[in-house]
Amino acid sequence: MSDTFVSAGWVAERLDDSDVRVVDVRDAWEYDGIGHLPGAVSVPFDEFRSDAGDEGMLPGVDRWRDLLSTAGVGTDDELVAYDDEHGVFAARFLVTAELYGHDPAKLHVLDGDYSAWSRERPTERGAPDTEPTTYEPGEPRRSPLVDFAGVEERLHSDTVIVDTRDPEEYAAGHLPGAVQVDWLELVDADTRGLKPREEVASILADAGITPDREVLLYCNTARRISHTYLVLRHLGYEDVLFYEGSLTEWEARDGATVSE
Known part of the structure; x- marks a missing residue:
């Protein structure tokens, strides 16, 4: 059993790790107005969905590169994504990352979504100071896609x-x-x-x-x-x-x- 789905405690232990990037995929107004996990960056779901992407609803490699670079995500970072919908939007973000070559072992969903954190732990408002990166999408080690x-x-x-x-x-x-x-x-x-x-x-x-x-x-x-x-x-x-x-x-x- 892998640690694809991780607890709020698991995330809390890694918030100060520079190689771990927490990604909030809720709407921008929720990120700003309701609050978010400390240090989390915002990549709203509607920003990485497209009807003119690489395949299906994928955003396209150029769009993906720009989104993650702007958010300060590194190509080799460990990613923890969350939403407020039982993890389904976070899962879509992580599968997109996998299809664009991110290491599947470094992709995690916050189990229990935002509420698992906000019920017992402090949240923040406002975006953190984040340096842009040069994120480089690639090919997945083994693509699960079927046409x-x-x-x-x-x-x-x-x-x-x-x-x-x-x-x-x-x-x-x-x-x-x-x-x-x-x-x-x-x-x-x-x-x-x-x-x-x-x-x-x-x-x-x-x-x-x-x-x-x-x-x-x-x-x-x-x-x-x-x-x-x-x-x-x-x-x-x-x-x-x-x-x-x-x-x-x-x-x-x-x-x-x-x-x-």
Whole structure:
């Protein structure tokens, strides 16, 4: 089990580490008006989403380079991202970083989101004094991305295709053979963090999502699968594929769907 999802205590122990950069992906007004973790830099979610990026909703390599350089993020920094939505927006930031070559072992989600910190620890307002860097995106060591053709190839294979949307969306139309596990099923509503490891493993196993199988994730626009992708990596799954185009691309290209 990796430390992809980390506690507020884990973060607190590393706030003074110059190689650790804490990134707040909430809206800019929340960062400024509500407060943020000490020393955290702001990279709002809407700044790294695009409909004209490299693939799907990725922002594009030039945009990513500019955002992280301006925020003072180093190419080799350890990154901790958080939001106030159970970690789903933070997960999208971290998966984007991985797809642009950041070391996956250095990417972490604050488990329990902003509230896990703000309930018991001091926050700040105003941006910290941060020196810009020259962030250099690269290629991932092993890309999890799968394209439209790759999904088609796996429809009738042993790959378990996972729809991470809610049950109503799934019933309205999903990829043939896909199983449904709403990403929020893995989150504790009270703590806003992950459910206990054994409970998460049981939910996944009941849906046939086991570490010995290739797993392919999709949603609508690759936001929700980002969270599930990191959960699976946190649990030690090694063969996880990420359909960046998700159902938006699938339906635009007349991919087959079934409804219930």
